[in-house]
Each structure stands twice: as structure tokens, then as C-alpha cells.
Amino acid sequence: MHIDTSKEMHTISIFVRNEPGVLVRVALVFSRRGYNIESLVVSPGTSEEFSRMTITCSGEACTLEQIILQLAKLVDVVHAIDHTNTNYTETEVALIKIRAPLDQRTAILQIAEHYKAKVVDYAPESLVLRLHGESAKLDYCVDLLAQYEILELVRSGKILMARGVDPT
Amino acid sequence: MSENSQTGGQALVHALEREGVEAIFGYQGGAAMPIFDALHDSNIKLVVVRHEQGATHMADGYARATGKPGVVLVTSGPGATNTVTGLLTSLMDSVPVIVLCGQTITSMLGKDAFQEADVTGITHAVTKHNYLIKDANSIPRIMKEAFHIATTGRPGPVLLDIPKNITQGECTAAPLSEITLPGYNVPGRAITEDLQAAAKLINKSRRPVFMVGHGAVLSGAGEAIVRLAKKAGVPVVNTLLGKGAVSETHEFNLGMVGMHGTGYANKAVENCDLIMAIGSRWDDRIVGNIEAFCPDAAKLHIDIDRAEFNKVIQPDVCLAGDARLVIEDLIPLVDPLDTAAWLKDCSSYKKMYALKYQKQGGLRAQYVLDRLDKIGGQDCIITTDVGQHQMWAAQFLRTTKNRHWISSGGAGTMGFGFPAAIGSALGTGISSWAIVGDGGFQMTLCELATAAELGVPVKILVINNHFLGMIRQWQELFFDNRLTAAPLPGNPDFVKLAAAYGVKGWNIKRMADVDKVLQQAMDYNDGPCIVNAEVVQEDNVYPMIPAGAPYSEILLEAPKTKLAKPTGST
Numbered sequence: 001m002h003i004d005t006s007k008e009m010h011t012i013s014i015f016v017r018n019e020p021g022v023l024v025r026v027a028l029v030f031s032r033r034g035y036n037i038e039s040l041v042v043s044p045g046t047s048e049e050f051s052r053m054t055i056t057c058s059g060e061a062c063t064l065e066q067i068i069l070q071l072a073k074l075v076d077v078v079h080a081i082d083h084t085n086t087n088y089t090e091t092e093v094a095l096i097k098i099r100a101p102l103d104q105r106t107a108i109l110q111i112a113e114h115y116k117a118k119v120v121d122y123a124p125e126s127l128v129l130r131l132h133g134e135s136a137k138l139d140y141c142v143d144l145l146a147q148y149e150i151l152e153l154v155r156s157g158k159i160l161m162a163r164g165v166d167p168t
Numbered sequence: 169m170s171e172n173s174q175t176g177g178q179a180l181v182h183a184l185e186r187e188g189v190e191a192i193f194g195y196q197g198g199a200a201m202p203i204f205d206a207l208h209d210s211n212i213k214l215v216v217v218r219h220e221q222g223a224t225h226m227a228d229g230y231a232r233a234t235g236k237p238g239v240v241l242v243t244s245g246p247g248a249t250n251t252v253t254g255l256l257t258s259l260m261d262s263v264p265v266i267v268l269c270g271q272t273i274t275s276m277l278g279k280d281a282f283q284e285a286d287v288t289g290i291t292h293a294v295t296k297h298n299y300l301i302k303d304a305n306s307i308p309r310i311m312k313e314a315f316h317i318a319t320t321g322r323p324g325p326v327l328l329d330i331p332k333n334i335t336q337g338e339c340t341a342a343p344l345s346e347i348t349l350p351g352y353n354v355p356g357r358a359i360t361e362d363l364q365a366a367a368k369l370i371n372k373s374r375r376p377v378f379m380v381g382h383g384a385v386l387s388g389a390g391e392a393i394v395r396l397a398k399k400a401g402v403p404v405v406n407t408l409l410g411k412g413a414v415s416e417t418h419e420f421n422l423g424m425v426g427m428h429g430t431g432y433a434n435k436a437v438e439n440c441d442l443i444m445a446i447g448s449r450w451d452d453r454i455v456g457n458i459e460a461f462c463p464d465a466a467k468l469h470i471d472i473d474r475a476e477f478n479k480v481i482q483p484d485v486c487l488a489g490d491a492r493l494v495i496e497d498l499i500p501l502v503d504p505l506d507t508a509a510w511l512k513d514c515s516s517y518k519k520m521y522a523l524k525y526q527k528q529g530g531l532r533a534q535y536v537l538d539r540l541d542k543i544g545g546q547d548c549i550i551t552t553d554v555g556q557h558q559m560w561a562a563q564f565l566r567t568t569k570n571r572h573w574i575s576s577g578g579a580g581t582m583g584f585g586f587p588a589a590i591g592s593a594l595g596t597g598i599s600s601w602a603i604v605g606d607g608g609f610q611m612t613l614c615e616l617a618t619a620a621e622l623g624v625p626v627k628i629l630v631i632n633n634h635f636l637g638m639i640r641q642w643q644e645l646f647f648d649n650r651l652t653a654a655p656l657p658g659n660p661d662f663v664k665l666a667a668a669y670g671v672k673g674w675n676i677k678r679m680a681d682v683d684k685v686l687q688q689a690m691d692y693n694d695g696p697c698i699v700n701a702e703v704v705q706e707d708n709v710y711p712m713i714p715a716g717a718p719y720s721e722i723l724l725e726a727p728k729t730k731l732a733k734p735t736g737s738t
């Protein structure tokens with residue numbers, strides 16, 4: 001995952017009506033303004049009428065203010081909140097397929113253990129690790145494993161929830 | 169099909185009737201035939217256009233003139249894509265329009281069926297909202313939602329894409345009395361703190377200006393604005409689309425502001441210490457150079473669309489709400505201000521920077537429009553196309569009544585003016601003058617047939633300079649007069665062309681004929697007519713603030729030195 005560090009990263013939570021086309025509408029708000037979506041998670045809400053989108057994206061703060069207002073304006077969006085600099089708890093899951101010849105296996109498993117990653121596939125030439133936690137933790141672990149041969153990497157994208165009774 | 173059930177097409181038409189729709193602008197096609205068929209049994213007037221783009225502009229003109237939503241009915245594929253320019257036009261200028269499109273049958277969606285296009289996909293960016301209807305029983309709900317969304321808050325176009333098996337299928341759902349749209353909230357009144365903060369700034373001001381935009385027209389805020397302006401002693405300027413909210417003959421009104429606004433309106437904005445935008449979104453044709461725009465003035469922004477706040481300008485106070493309600497709530501909070509000196513300055517600007525044009529060297533467009541203003545233009549609806557004639561019309565045709573000025577501002581759509589006049593004349597019965605250029609008129613002049621068929625009181629005034637005049641002006645000013653793709657040597661004889669449609673016409677070539685011909689056209693009451701004014705070919709619109717330039721760089725007349733290429737958007 002390439003992250004452009006010259007711009008700020010933001011995490012936005014959007015509560016939407018579960019209508020066809022809502023994903024396109026949301027994506028268009030970003031793309032029209034040249035805003036890059038880094039990750040996007042869509043999941044069912046508490047009732048099937050609604051869905052939740054968690055988006056991490058990068059770009060200038062003033063453009064983001066416009067994006068939040070334009071998202072909120074969409075008929076199918078119930079609310080859109082920028083959680084940057086707010087108090088929230090977050091998590092992300094990664095699946096990492098790594099080539100693990102016998103002479104590297106122990107070292108890889110040590111890293112996995114340190115990060116509390118679970119081995120979910122133990123194959124002759126490879127391992128699949130499942131890792132969860134804050135996105136930054138996942139970044140560190142992936143960086144460490146990169147000295148070996150990562151065959152595939154799948155990350156779920158960040159999800160978050162506001163702490164206390166504040167809405168997400 | 170059971171006794172009290174109906175087809176989807178009938179359900180659509182019944183929903184239109186419940187919404188009080190009186191006219192539809194439509195064009196036939198396979199996928200839309202069941203809807204047209206259902207219209208056969210309805211009292212709704214079906215206006216058959218000659219091109220779907222014309223239908224959208226007619227619906228737009230109808231909506232702007234009447235305040236009621238304009239409705240369009242077209243077929244799938246090319247029928248639907250021909251509405252895209254009209255949708256953009258309505259979206260940019262916040263006009264309530266409903267476009268119903270036929271679509272291929274649901275089982276063929278996404279399979280490149282004949283005349284299939286991903287119409288919701290194509291129109292996401294040019295509608296306020298759109299729907300693909302996949303269940304005939306959702307028609308009553310979706311129609312109610314569509315009209316609600318199109319007409320409330322900041323109005324805008326809503327498109328419904330309706331597969332043929334849905335319109336042919338059975339709808340048993342009853343009309344709904346209520347809809348729930350949890351993500352759609354429309355602000356009404358501004359909150360007290362914002363009103364008080366705004367009033368505090370206004371009460372401190374000694375050189376205030378109110379800038380009246382289209383939002384004021386849409387909400388009917390004019391009368392309230394006049395009351396506030398009179399009470400506080402504040403001059404008013406209007407944007408291109410704000411013309412008519414406050415009469416331009418009112419002593420407080422300085423006319424149009426912005427790129428081709430009057431010198432005096434622009435001077436007032438340049439020198440003010442407070443500017444309040446009332447239903448205007450600080451368009452780049454108004455603001456010019458953002459950093460240099462009234463840098464020391466307090467800025468207030470009234471808008472029903474919160475997404476307009478802090479978009480271009482960072483105002484000191486933003487008031488979210490309906491322009492009329494916000495102004496009404498401000499009136500008791502605002503004191504009579506000490507603006508006597510400022511009002512005096514403004515009236516001296518009026519004299520110093522009065523609009524002017526050459527009267528020698530042939531027939532001038534400005535003269536024709538000036539005369540139209542004097543001989544009854546103010547009692548008519550004025551629609552315009554896009555270009556030099558539009559700006560001259562905005563300058564010289566003073567608008568005195570709300571919804572009597574109809575022009576494509578945000579999109580600047582050539583081809584808009586004439587069909588919009590058909591819509592406004594049909595909707596109101598009021599004579600509508602379409603002021604068009606010889607370029608733009610040719611984009612939609614096939615609707616001469618529609619106008620003739622309807623017999624509507626549309627009076628077309630072609631400001632014929634045999635050029636894409638506004639392009640030629642920019643080439644002269646910014647491209648060393650290298651005229652590429654600007655001359656129009658192939659123009660037809662517009663009067664003869666109109667005659668072929670059975671439309672009465674006159675030519676004007678000399679100043680001496682202007683009043684006589686305009687009066688004849690004004691008095692003509694046997695359907696549409698056309699006046700072709702052969703004007704000076706190479707004339708330029710002034711005042712002009714080059715795109716992106718600060719107000720201080722306003723050109724009140726032709727510049728003596730070469731200009732740099734403008735940096736502003738377009």
C-alpha cells in the first residue's frame with residue numbers, strides 16, 4: 001500500500017442508506033476533487049436498511065472539509081464524520097502469505113509471535129499469517145516481514161468506532 | 169391484472185397528476201412507449217420537442233418562470249444521453265427538473281441491450297439525485313421522493329431510469345402520504361446565534377453591500393431584502409442569476425456585479441466594508457481573484473446548501489437557511505445604519521461609471537437591447553443564450569420582477585435560451601423574449617417547429633454578429649486577434665428559415681428601424697416570431713474584469729495596452 005506522506009491522512013465514517021449506487025456516489029465525491037481513497041470498508045449497519053462505510057484517504061484538509069459537506073449532502077448519506085484528531089478505537093485485519101523455507105521459518109514465526117499473528121495456513125513452502133490491531137501495528141509487522149518474500153498481502157482496511165457515547 | 173391495479177406507466181402518470189404536473193416535454197422511443205401510452209389517457213399537456221436537449225431546457229425555463237418543477241420524458245440510450253447537458257444546466261443553477269427515462273428491460277440490464285446505456289451511472293454527477301426503478305410497486309414512493317428532492321432545499325434535477333418491463337408491469341402499491349429520507353434534511357430558519365453574529369457585523373458596518381443571488385429568486389426573498397435594505401440603508405447588487413429578486417430599477421439597486429457587471433456595482437463591491445451574499449455561491453465569475461476579493465470587508469453568507477460555506481470564500485458568519493426566512497429574521501435585529509455617505513458614494517459611482525457604448529459605426533447590440541428595455545421589455549420574461557448578447561442583455565435589460573430573467577449561469581450552456589423561452593412562455597402565458605446569438609441559436613433552433621406548433625408567445629431576438637462573438641472578443645484581447653473557429657460565415661437567413669416553419673420574422677439593419685420592428689414583434693400575438701438584428705460584427709463587452717483578476721483591474725472600456733492571458737478558471 002503506497003501512502004503519500006506529503007498529504008494528511010484522514011479517517012471518515014459514513015452512515016448510509018443501503019441503496020444501490022450509494023458507493024458510486026460516495027466515490028465520486030472523492031474522485032472529482034482528486035482525493036485518493038486509501039482504504040474503504042463497507043459493512044452492514046444494525047438494521048439492514050443502513051450500511052457503514054469507513055474510508056481512509058489522503059489530501060489537503062480544506063478539500064476534506066468540502067468532501068465531508070458534499071458527502072453529507074448526498075440524499076443517501078445519513079451522516080458523515082471526519083474522525084481525524086478525535087477519540088476513537090480502531091482495528092484492521094491483515095492476511096500475509098509469505099514464502100517460508102525451513103531455514104527462515106523459525107525467524108518468521110518469531111516475528112509472528114511477537115505481533116500475536118496467528119498462522120492460519122501452514123503449507124510446505126509458505127505460511128499465511130492473520131494479524132489484527134491498529135493499522136500502524138500492521139504496517140510495522142509487514143515492514144519487518146518484508147525482508148523475507150511476501151507472496152501476497154490482503155488488508156481489510158481500517159474500521160473505527162468513536163469512544164464513549166459519541167456517534168461514529 | 170386485477171381490477172384496481174394499474175401498469176407501471178399508469179402509476180407514473182398518476183403520480184405526475186398527484187404532483188400537479190400540467191405539462192411534460194417529451195420525445196418518443198421504444199423503451200418509453202408504455203409511459204407515453206399511459207399519457208394518452210391523461211390531461212397532462214404533452215409537448216413534443218424536436219431534440220431531447222430542447223426538452224430539458226424547456227422544462228428548465230418552465231421551472232424557473234413558474235417555480236414549479238419541469239418534467240421531461242425521453243427514451244433510453246441516446247434519448248437519455250441527450251438530456252445530460254440540460255441536467256448539468258439545471259444542476260448548476262439549482263432548477264427543479266424531473267427527467268423520466270425509459271430503459272431496457274431489467275433482465276437485459278448490463279448486457280448491452282439495444283439502446284441500453286448506464287444512465288444512472290452517466291448522470292450521477294449531473295443530478296441532485298437519481299433512481300433506477302426495479303420494482304413497479306416502488307413507483308409511488310420514488311415519484312414522491314423525486315419531486316420532494318427536486319423542489320425542496322437547494323432545488324435540482326432528479327432523474328428516474330425506468331425499465332420497460334416495469335412500466336408495462338403491474339403496480340398495486342397505493343400512493344403514499346409520507347416519505348422518510350433520513351439523510352435528507354433541509355435547513356429552514358438560521359439559528360439565533362448566527363443571526364445575532366450577522367446582525368452585529370451589519371450594525372457595525374458603514375459601507376455595506378447586499379449581493380443578491382439566484383437563491384433569493386428561488387425563495388422569493390426580494391420583498392424582504394428590500395425591507396432590510398431600506399431599514400438599514402444598504403445598497404444592493406445582484407448576480408447574473410439574481411436579476412429580478414430586487415427590481416433593478418429600485419434606487420438601492422446597482423445592477424449586476426462580476427466579470428461583466430456594471431462599473432458601479434463592481435466599485436461598490438470593491439469599496440465596501442461588508443458584503444452579504446444572499447443565496448449566491450461566490451462564483452468565480454463574481455469573485456475573480458479570491459485573495460484580492462474584498463480583503464478587508466466582513467463577509468456574510470446566506471445559503472440553504474451548507475456545502476457552499478467555506479468553499480470559495482471563508483465568510484465571517486454563515487447563515488444556513490432559506491434566504492427569505494433568514495432575511496425576515498434579520499430585519500428586527502438590524503439597526504438603521506449611518507450609511508448616508510456610502511449611499512452618496514454609490515450614487516456617484518452610478519454617474520461616474522455609467523454603462524456606455526458607442527452609438528456610431530452601425531447598429532449596436534447594446535442599442536437594440538437598450539431600446540427593448542424602454543419599450544416594454546420589463547413586462548416580458550427575458551431568457552438568454554450564452555455569449556456577448558447575454559452579458560449585454562444582463563446589463564441593458566433591467567429586470568423588475570422575480571422570475572422574469574432566465575439565463576444559464578453556472579453551466580453557460582449555448583442552446584439554452586430559445587427552448588427556455590418556450591418553457592417560460594408555455595408555463596406562464598407571459599411573452600418571453602429569447603435573446604440569442606447567431607451561434608447558440610443554431611444549437612437548438614430545431615425547436616422552431618415546437619414553438620410554432622404550440623403557438624406560444626416567444627419572441628426571438630437574434631443578436632447576429634456573424635461570429636462566436638464572446639470567443640472573438642477573447643481572441644482579440646488575449647490571443648493577438650488570431651481568429652480561430654470564431655467566424656460563422658455559413659449562417660442561414662434566420663428570417664427565411666423561420667418562415668419555413670411558419671414563424672413570422674423581421675430583419676433590423678439600421679438604428680432607425682429598431683423601435684418600429686421591436687414594437688411590431690411586441691404587438692404580434694399570433695404565436696412565435698423572430699427579429700434578426702444585424703449588429704456591428706466586432707464589438708466587445710465592457711466593463712470586463714479579466715477572469716481571475718482583482719476588481720481593481722476592471723476595464724471600463726477597450727484597453728489601450730496588450731493584456732496578459734487571464735489566469736482565472738475560464
Ligand SMILES: Cc1ncc(C[n+]2csc(CCOP(=O)(O)OP(=O)(O)O)c2C)c(N)n1
Pocket residue numbers: 553554555556557558580581582583604605606607608609631633635636637638639
Ligand atoms: C454548448 C457550448 N459550447 C461552447 C461554449 C463556449 N462559448 C461561450 S460563448 C461562445 C460564443 C457564443 O456565440 P454566439 O452564440 O454567436 O453569441 P455572441 O457571443 O456572438 O453574442 C462560445 C462558443 C458554450 N458556452 N456552450
